[in-house]
Amino acid sequence: MISTGHIERNNRVVHDNDSGYVVFSEVKAVTAIPLAAHENSPATSAALLEELKDSQPELVERIKRGVPAMFPKAYRWVGEMKEIAGFVGGEEGNIYHGLAEVYGRVDESSKGEIEILNEFVKAI
Secondary structure, rough: EEEEOOOOOOOOEEEEOOOOOEOOOOHHHHOOHHHHHHHHHHHHHHHHHHHHHOOHHHHHHHHHHHHHHHHHHHHHHHHHHHHHHHHHHHHHHHHHHHHHHHHHHHHHOOOOHHHHHHHHHHHO
């Protein structure tokens, strides 16, 4: 559910009236990154992981905990991303439509997404 108010750091989507930003769990945002990197090449995915380990160790730990816990929730995130896309509207909402497609693929694991993400997390 989308609520208005101040930006908060949690798993709820919040619209900040001052900035206009919509915030949601960063795990939701970063799930697509390893999939995109792997689609380019497994070496790209490995290089991404090494860069994240060096530059964003806190984020890597959140990925390690959050991504596996996301798998059974992916079907719910499809609807959430579509809801956010509708709220944001216009071309700016297109990224959320794309994320809805990613979570739909994770839910179905139609292209082996769960295996790819599991391998990414195991490499951490």
